[in-house]
Amino acid sequence: MDTTVTTTTGSWKGGRSPFNVEYGKLMMWYFLMSDAFTFxxxxxxxxxxxxxxxxxPNPNxxxxxxxxxxxxxxxxxxxxVSIMTFILIISSVTMVLAVHEGHNMNRKGVAKYLVLTIIGGLAFLSCQAWEWTHLYHEGAWWGSNPFPNADGTLSTTNFTNFFFTITGFHGFHVFSGVIINIIMLTMVLKGTFDRRGHYLMVEKAGLYWHFVDLVWVFVFTCFYLI
Amino acid sequence: MDHTLESLAAEQHVGGGKKEIWKVTIILSVLTLIELAFGFSMMGMQDGLGKHFIKGVIIILMLAKAFYIVGYFMHLRHEVRNLIMTVCVPLFLFVWFITAFLTDGNSFKNDKNRWDRNHLERSKEPMPKQDEGTHKLG
Incomplete structure (x- = not known):
């Protein structure tokens, strides 16, 4: 048994990342895990x-x-709400494609797909703004619920309180995701990642963006479907 | 070989590439359409076993979508096993979290209906009609 071989190849013996990812990406994963617990x-x-x-109240x-x-x-x-769901899924797809172009060091490709992702995010936020405005004009807001229960009985304001808090918290994540993607786009266009020799930062922004889509899958099911 | 940022960026290419992306896109769209079909089928249905069953199916479809997003779009399936474990194992806390809290909520409702008859009678009253766009805040 040659012990020096195990010293240099063991993944926990130093010199290499045992998880095969760089520090920032690992921390992004742990941040997203904690954010999953918040949601x-x-x-x-x-x-x-x-x-x-x-x-x-009956969501339908x-x-x-x-x-x-x-x-x-x-x-x-x-x-x-189905249209909103598809907008977010498609913007997630364009984000994967941006990351994929980043692997090939294709600056124009990354920029193109990042622009599409940002448009998708803005479209989703516009839809949500319309829905909130509409519900507000129907008399719904924090502390105010005009919708009776499914059987016509007196409902509580918990329904609207939770709806606005949770979709609002998700919408805030979408908003910050769009800002992060815009920052990524300016860095791509300035050629920062080409100088660095890798597009790892776009991948981390991508992880965040997919997480936003993932949360919407849960919010959509819990509030609109069941 | 020691790791550098450049070598990590090069190593992280493993995965199905563009073909896999389109496959997962189609799977996610189909799962969403099936969810919506179940959602439409529940309309006008009376509360009961059938409705609970459909809701259960929708939740399973939701978890399947989560698996495809995390596994392929977020690339977790192609990561090292240790990384998958440190991210996924803590999430099993949710099993306790959901079971304990939903059971607690349900027993709170039953106890309150049983011991506070006034609350039970009040919750059977029809909701008074509210004018469009008025806010009863506070």
């Missing part, structure tokens, strides 16, 4: 309150509007 705590608080309450009656729905005069549940 999890919010959603579990929502679920606990819902389980502890007699009756609950509350979220059945879309822009111009008054003109068409036909409320359609789930349609608008």
């Amino acid at each position: 999890g705590a919010f959603l579990i608080a929502y679920g606990t309150t819902r389980f502890a309450t007699n009756g609950w 009656e509350v979220f059945d509007k879309y822009p111009l729905s008054d003109v068409f005069g036909k409320p359609m549940p789930l349609v608008f």
Whole structure:
């Protein structure tokens, strides 16, 4: 047995990253894990309150509007929020493609897909702004719930409180994600990553952006579907 | 060989490339469409076993979507096993977290209905009609 071989190749013996990722990316993973617990705590608080309450508003009656729905005069549940969901999934795809172009050191490709991702993020935020404005005009806000329970009985304001808090916290994440992506785009266009010789920073921004999409999968299911 | 940022950037290429990205995109879209189909099928359905079953299926589909996003878009499936474990094992706390809190909420509701009859009667009252756009804040 030649012990020097194990000294140089053992992943915990120094000289190399045992997780095969650089420090920043590992820390991004741990940050996202802690953020998952924050969102999890919010959603579990929502679920606990819902389980502890007699009756609950029916999401299909509350979220059945879309822009111009008054003109068409036909409320359609789930349609608008499905569009929001697809916008976020597609922007996640363009982000993976940006990271992929980064592997190939293709500066123009990264810039192109980052622009598409930023547009997707802004589109999602616009949809959310429209939905919040619309709900506000219907009389919903923190501490104010105009929607009765599914069986017509008196509802509590917990429904709107949780809705605005959790979608607001998610929307804030989308907003900061868009800002981070804009910073990445300016750095790409200035050629910072070409000088560094790698696009690892775009990958870290990508992780954050996918996490935002991941959280939306849970928020969408908990608030709109079930 | 010692690690440098450049060598790490080069090593992290493992994965299915563009083909895998498009495959996962299609899987995510199809799963979302199935979720929406179940969501539409629940409309007008009475509360009961059937509705709970559909909600369970939707939650399983949600977890499948989470798996594809984290595994392929966030690249976790192609990372070193130790990294996967340090990220995923703590998340199992959620099993306790969800079970304990939802059970607690449910028993709170049952106890309150049983011991506070006034609360139970009040929750059966119809909601008074509120004018469009008015805010009863506070």
